[in-house]
Amino acid sequence: MVLSTRIPATLLRATQATKAIKKAANARKGPVQDASNPRYELMKQILFYQQPRELPDVSEEDIERHMTILRAEKIFKMTASSKRRADRAR
Numbered sequence: 001m002v003l004s005t006r007i008p009a010t011l012l013r014a015t016q017a018t019k020a021i022k023k024a025a026n027a028r029k030g031p032v033q034d035a036s037n038p039r040y041e042l043m044k045q046i047l048f049y050q051q052p053r054e055l056p057d058v059s060e061e062d063i064e065r066h067m068t069i070l071r072a073e074k075i076f077k078m079t080a081s082s083k084r085r086a087d088r089a090r
Helices: 006-028 038-049 060-089
Strands: none
16 A cells, blocks of 8 residues: 655655756757767868968958948948837837
């Protein structure tokens, strides 16, 4: 005959919760890095062994055009943000 009490159920829930927390923590760490994985070899090759690419020569006009586009994008984002803020405030 088995006697039912609250203590074993509480311990069981605590054990299950502890296991779930540990499992979730291990899942967040991501996959174990395996040195034999070809993706890691490719990343090492690109990051450490290849010569960096040379940047193309850019004229003053190209730099000015690029900066103008960046400023226009910043102004657009600021305007859209202020409109959203105003809509939320209503």
